[in-house]
Amino acid sequence: MLYAIIALVAATFLILGVRRDRRRMANAVWLGLTLVFSFLWVVSRDDLPVWLNDVIGYAVVAALLLAVSVLPVALIVNGVVMLRREGRRLPNLLSLLTGVAIIALVAVFVLALADDRTWVHAVVGALVIVAAYVAFLFVSLLLYSVLYGKTGRRTGFDAVIVLGSGLDGARVPPLLASRLDRAAAVFRRERAAGHAPLVVVSGGQGADEDVSEAVAMRRYLLDRDVPDDRIVLEDRATTTEENLVYSRRLLTSHGHTGRTVAVTNNYHVFRTAVLARRLRMRLEVIGAHTAWYFLPSAFLREFVALLVRHPIVHALVCGALVAGYLALLMVIT
Structure with missing residues (x-):
């Protein structure tokens, strides 16, 4: 019974935390505690069928073997x-x-x-x-990051911020291309709904890059039918925090006061959301596909x-x- 009470308390804090702000790191911890103590409550019950006890036991042993042998390899x-x-x-x-x-x-x-x-x-x-x-x-954090990336608003945005991730000379590499493709898809969906959002392409120029990320990203979006007058260049940022801060300044200078979404890769969604919360930015973060090996x-x-x-x-x-x-x-x- 103690395990059930702890799991219930953790789940309550999880629900309250998500309702307050989905971008809280504590939500991930409460999710983990809820799952751990729910599992302990299940396996500590005396009224489980013998076959279910056996299944749980075999599953635990298999998970441990995978964790210490297959996973590290x-x-x-x-x-x-x-x-x-x-x-x-x-x-x-x-x-x-x-x-x-x-x-x-x-x-x-x-x-x-x-x-x-x-x-x-x-x-x-x-x-x-x-x-x-x-x-x-x-x-x-992994489980909560996946949940965060699968939930939240997906439409109704007035601005899109695309976070840079590096160039190959002047070429947009696959990782950055996936972000731009997702941003272009969001733009087309919003335009079809009756309004075309501003698209901020954010990224400065690295020492090994021929142009700024913003310039290369703009070219990429123009080739995918995003109009030039809806693209805003932010060509100074070198970190995720600068991507968000500088993009917010540009949107403010353009009179933007509506809903904003930031586009990055799926593995980077939750940390971007946590950072946006620390910066007191009200925005959604959505992820683009990433190659499996990465x-x-x-x-x-x-x-x-x-x-x-x-x-x-x-x-x-x-x-x-x-x-x-x-x-x-x-x-x-």
Whole structure:
């Protein structure tokens, strides 16, 4: 019954948080707690049929085996693909490094099982607890990000902000093209409904780019029947925050006061929404399709970016969990 009460409380906070503002990071945590304690409530019931208990048990074992064997190998393979297709940059190493870290943690845990020294159990146990906390946050944010990207307003926009993501010289690469294609689709849908929104293309010029992202993005949209007089160039931004801030200034200068939507890739939607909330911007964020091989590293990068926004909070939570574990270890030994 305790698990059911905790799950109900977490679900209540989730509903209240979503109604207050869908862009709150706390919503993801409440979603994760709701799912965890709902699961614990189900498996702790005494009135479940034997066959259902067996199914749940097999499912848990299969999930654990996948997490410690298949998942890290898949992440390492994805990391190699990223390095070959996207180049040797730190963001492209994230999936590979995560896979190696999981394998290393599993190996250390297995070795610790054969060691009877208390300090070894203390250290390895603390590592496992921290890893479990990080995994909980990652899965919670991933699930909530997917839910956020699938819900919300999809029509009735008076302005569209397209966030830049880098050029290949002067060419629009596939990642940015997917954002522009989604923005063009939004424009056509709104125009068919009776009004043509302003489209802000936002992105400055990098050291390895022949033109600003905004200029290349404008050319791309013109080729897809978006009229030149509905395109507004923002050619200074180099970060997502600058994309939003500078675009808001341009829209204000054009007298825009209506509904706004920002277009980015699907993995980047929730972090953009969180940032927009911090900037006190009332806008929706929608995502464009991303190549499958790019998603693992991209989601990991987004997760790290969200995680470092509240380092003290996460450090305190991890410290409390580890302290509780060490206290329990001292009692039982």
